Amino acid sequence: MTAPLPESPLDRSESEIVLIVDDVPDNLAVLHDTLDESGYTVLVATDGESALQRAAQALPDIILLDAVMPGMDGFEVARRLKARAETGHIPIVFMTGLTETEHVVAAFRAGGVDYVNKPIRPQEVLARIVTHVQGARLARQARNALDAFGHATLAVRLGDGRVVWQTPLARKFLQDYLGCQDPQLPEELLDWVRAHRGLPAGPVAPTRTMLQGARRLVVALHQQTGDDEWLLVMREASDAAAIEGLTLALGLTLREAEVLYWVVKGKTNRDIGEILGASPATVKKHLEHVFGKLGVETRTAAASLAIGRVAQLGQG
Structure with a gap:
């Protein structure tokens, strides 16, 4: 039941992945069989350290976490999972026989989204999993969609x-x-x-x-x-498209076009030097070349010539 994770990535296309963390073998067996029969891919861990390792490797869709375990307890496991960017989004459902208010509050403060009482009722656990996995899936899809765009x-x-x-x-x-x-x-x-x-x-x-x-x-x-x-x-x-446009339209070198572009944006020579990794004196020399090529004498005049081109490129 505690076999190492496969070297190849787990297939998420057919089922969600559930990580069960409990130091009692009988609890693991009951939940493992119930979830496996319901179509979930089930991973198990019997202590806090292995739970952290498996969560980081497999990135399960949900974690069922025993609150009271020897060594690192479930509250600390949850805090560490939530502190890591790669596992912080995974919903955690605590499993506990501690029903006092302070323990319930501790579970939520540690990052849990829900809890179930021991002795475990498998059908209740299944219902909680369905709810939280669905919510997590929708949130993940929304984040992935934003990434795609x-x-x-x-x-x-x-x-x-x-x-x-x-x-x-x-x-x-x-x-x-x-x-x-x-x-x-x-x-x-x-x-x-x-x-x-x-x-x-x-x-x-x-x-x-x-x-x-x-x-x-x-x-x-x-x-x-x-x-x-x-x-x-x-x-x-x-800004590459606008800079390239200035290069072609006004007969400037790439560096001259970059300097002119940032002049249009209202940057000082010092600002432009920091952006381009050059000294203000070097920026001033490039700007003098720009003035000569454009037949102008001031920054304002140079910017006026360039600003129409920048606007056409949709970069203003």
């Missing part, structure tokens, strides 16, 4: 800055633009979220733009998804 999503917990869950595209954007390698939102972006979360709701979400050469990442603060959780939607935009 280039809109990456993540949910961040403002108290500690932990990324509760994120789509693969969101993870890539954070790595590319901010060098973020762990499920922790960078402080600069976290401060921005905290500063804008209290603004009155409006038709347009607050946005922040981060630049990387001709590429930019636009981060929008959308809505609150939990007591201390907020949803961010990110999309990547590129």
